[in-house]
Amino acid sequence: MPSQKQLDDWFYKRKTHKQSLSAALLFPALISGNRGALSSAITLVESQVSEDRKEANKLIKSCSDLNKKAWRIGITGVPGVGKSTFIDAFGKIILEKGLKLAVLAIDPSSNVSGGSILGDKTRMPWLSQQENVFIRPSATRNNLGGVALNTREAILLCEAAGFDIIFIETVGVGQSETVVHSMVDFFLLLMLSGAGDELQGIKRGIMEMADLLVITKADGDNLQNAKNARSQYANALHLFPSKPSTWTTQALISSSVSGVGLHEVLEATENYFNKIVLSAWLDENRRLQEITLLKECLSNLLKQDFFGNNKWKNKFLIAEQKVANGKLSAFIAAEQLFKEFNLRKI
């Protein structure tokens, strides 16, 4: 049997030579836990090429038939809260338990700025070198809706590859939290002490989604601040409406430097999953998420049928120019494009 390293190299070569991959080839390597295969599989589902999409669908079908379940954990917080170092340090605790960890990212700002979630090696220096860890930065070539669907599929692939825990991380800037919340079992919000909620750009709605608040950087001079902030948040959390999971959101502190609080974070996470497995909320919630996903997927396919095709995309750009110059109203332009598109097959 070839080593993990050899397999990684083999898949990497295929990828760099842009050879298309078949589901039949990928699936066995994927379920054996091969990271190169997982990486290639995610590239396959992200591909806009229609033959790739066919293979991707086969692969997704095989993976969802496996019905493997990992803990899907959303992690968010504003830039500067220490998300990467938290994941690096918290990931260590998870690996010590003998679990396999995957880290996926959704980055809505990546379209504009080229990505505020950086490459994995610089961000998570320790984690990125571990055998039982898979880290994948956000797909950037798509809109938020497209990235969300890709990430959903990536979760399925990670589960098929035998990962026990999957982090889906995002920057705390608004829309993307809702997207992440719609695909995870547990939602973890990292916060800074000292800064007011407003300054942190954290909206009330995001705090309401959280299952666990963790005040980061609880070390040195900042330890007492963090403890004070935890008490304040703990009090505030009592005022929030109760959750359908019946879980009561907690506030904890943590330090990625000293390691303070990280075991408590894992303990709270375990308590949560024990509770929702027992109450069957885990399955119920995923069922509800799947129903929402169905409509999203279909809407996306219907839109992609047009926007994913270069010929029609070009026609769209021409129409956009006319609208921008005031030569055509948006309504009329849209109707014309739609009509032309709909007639194409007859």
Place this chain on the structure above:
Amino acid sequence: MPSQKQLDDWFYKRKTHKQSLSAALLFPALISGNRGALSSAITLVESQVSEDRKEANKLIKSCSDLNKKAWRIGITGVPGVGKSTFIDAFGKIILEKGLKLAVLAIDPSSNVSGGSILGDKTRMPWLSQQENVFIRPSATRNNLGGVALNTREAILLCEAAGFDIIFIETVGVGQSETVVHSMVDFFLLLMLSGAGDELQGIKRGIMEMADLLVITKADGDNLQNAKNARSQYANALHLFPSKPSTWTTQALISSSVSGVGLHEVLEATENYFNKIVLSAWLDENRRLQEITLLKECLSNLLKQDFFGNNKWKNKFLIAEQKVANGKLSAFIAAEQLFKEFNLRKI
């Protein structure tokens, strides 16, 4: 020439007998300012029937060729802020200037609760009886995206009918403000004194969109509170980033009972429009809005092609049931539906 009342009755009868209306019939009556024709025209553009849609497109084309421009003003605020009484009282000031006013509503809660924006007669008792006023409650049969497009078209129709000012009002509960903001020139946020921002459910993002904050109910014992709140908001507004319009958001007080502040609100509105007409931001902003609208319209048409058809909607419901029972994954179900839908025409 028949009276306004006779024309109103005539259009009302056609509407109640569900006779379909042609663009050729509606257009001349519409541009003469007939309110019955305007009402019928809005009903036409809201219709899901495909023949109606054809006529609606002709009508929209004729109206956008006219290139008439009204002041498009978004008005929002949480339930209880006194939106209806404000519009009733502020509308009076506008009518006194000899202007014609249309009031349209977007109500995202209407799908669920049956509508929190009530009928016009109870809400705006004075305004609803005036000759130069047109009030139209929200279309309820559609999703927020659909309602938004309908409202956009309704704005065009109101402009064609010669209205000078169009209010687009919505309840301050989240998503719909962004939608309204994307179709107006000026965004007015009503606020209560005393209640904290959090209690009012007003998110920072909504305050940032506002061009004018108005503290309502500035009368009796509450007058001093309102003045204090105005000062506080005025200070807070300094901290906000500057707007592309280069306009500085102001905070004012108003009372719909005593009439305090209403003239100042109109004055600020006039100043704003004078400024943005001069700087050409009015046109630039509308151009940007049109470009966004083009993509929204087209996406909506592509989705409606499926979801607007009963046969396919039923197939969707069956698939949804299978997904809910765990018999099918959302991805696979979506792919299958899409494939079948795409093959239908070949």
